[in-house]
Amino acid sequence: MRIWTFDTTLRDGTQGEAVSFSVEDKLLITQKLDELGIDYIEGGWPMSNPKDKEFFLKARELKLKHAKLTAFGATRFARNPVEKDSNVLALLEAETPVISIFGKTWDIHATRVLGISLEENLTLIADTVRFLKDHGREVVYDAEHFFDGYQANADYALSTLEAAKEAGADVLCLCDTNGGTLTHRLAEIVSIVRERFDGILGIHCHNDCDLAVANTMAAVDQGVTHVQGCMNGYGERCGNANLSSVIANLEAKLGHSTIGPEKLTSLTSVAHYIAELANLPVPAGQPFVGRSAFAHKGGVHVSAVLKDSITYEHIRPSVVGNRQRVLLSDLSGRGNILYKLQQYGIGDRLKDDAKRELLDRMKTMEYLGYELEAAEGTFELLVREALQPGMHFFEVVSFEVGTRMIGSRPSETTATIILRINEAIHSATASGEGPMNALDLCLRQCISATYPAIASVRLTDYKVRVISTEKGTASKVRVLVEWSDHRRSWATVGVSDNVLEASWNALVDAIRLELMRLADKDESIEKAVEDYCWGV
């Protein structure tokens, strides 16, 4: 069945805490949602603020291929005749083909919030819908608090829908505004409304009981054909139904037609694009589009996935443009190692004994506090060392680092290192902006003449975590360092009860890894490594 998608990321989504978009962001997101094949894009409430007003003005220049831009507002305010209500007039001035308005369904909202009679509220609804229809707009009527209103006073709730319908509303959208309705009850109520009203029924769910997507699906099951939601589940309080999950479920599970299977493959990238503009991370475990949505960690899972991915995946990740990942940890089995080696294209270059040794080494390292899941560069180094035993490039003889602070003068840090390269001793002393910088400079001084290619490796992030705190300042720490060589990024990890030693080990591993990569010209490894490294 054809189900119409209505995205309110730019309106209800921005009612979520920490979600805010500039006019430029809103324009970019509108275009992106249009490309994704969304049917309606609710851009904001034009009377609410200058930003939303400007957005609708600028959006006139957008050449949308598919979506209908929608302006949102309220039924006329009780004190104003509809033709003089600034909120209603601003909706017309937005010049969108579609207007959505919310009206009161719940009797206490009419009497206690608006302070008007139940009858007068019906007039507000009918006046506003009719006025907008008379001005040639498609009207989506959002029945705010429909389910709470129905449970409080069913006859009155239904009469508000009748008022909107008789005035010409094109869609009657049932809103679970407080997000408190349980799925079975919501389905019962939708089925009653479906029997009573023909035409397009919509659903708008909030996630206060963590049921917004399930409730949306249940409503569709009862005959609703217009679904509202926000990308990444943004929205007031606990958010709205996550539209990316709703779309994926409708398309991939139920065979309904929304954006179509081809555009569905852009779902993950669009969700991440919007999160990027919102400056919020997509939660790793977000269904369908999150980084962990198809990430396998337990050895038992990975071993089965290697035989057939359907064993632990409910759909193929590519259906929604996501990808399968395998994580490394102390919960890994041989399967995890095999998977990675196959990914690197070297499944057959390591003997079974070497694979088992690698797994044992990994488990010991995890026990000592290394977290290879976040530092696949360190794992790659272990693999390459297993492939080319004895290839170390340089050996660390010693390192020394000291920071001097006198009075209020800026501190001074100097490091000295001694290395053995091809049987010759090299040493360097350098001052830096802190110990890591001083050590880094020394290392480069010692080896760059022999290995000039390491000049491109630079630190991009540095994180320290105390592994267990019982020893206070003497506790063991894990240092995770991210690196980039202008082509890709990767992370290495060091563990020690001395933060400088942990940092130094992560630094040395990153440089060794780069040298190993340059020495091993096997392109299949190179390509596979790029798959886990992230672009820069």
Ligand SMILES: CC(=O)SCCNC(=O)CCNC(=O)[C@H](O)C(C)(C)COP(=O)(O)OP(=O)(O)OC[C@H]1O[C@@H](n2cnc3c(N)ncnc32)[C@H](O)[C@@H]1OP(=O)(O)O
């Ligand atoms: C369920 C939803 O999510 S609805 C959308 C909610 N979104 C927002 O509120 C974000 C945008 N809101 C705003 O910018 C502002 O609240 C404005 C510009 C709309 C109104 O601001 P103000 O005029 O200062 O009013 P305020 O926000 O304090 O109160 C809301 C007013 O709208 C009235 N109102 C609320 N719902 C409706 C409705 N469906 N129809 C008519 N009037 C309504 C209220 O009675 C109240 O008016 P009152 O103060 O005369 O009683």
Ligand SMILES: CC(=O)C(=O)O
């Ligand atoms: C209209 C709307 O956003 C709601 O009822 O939640």
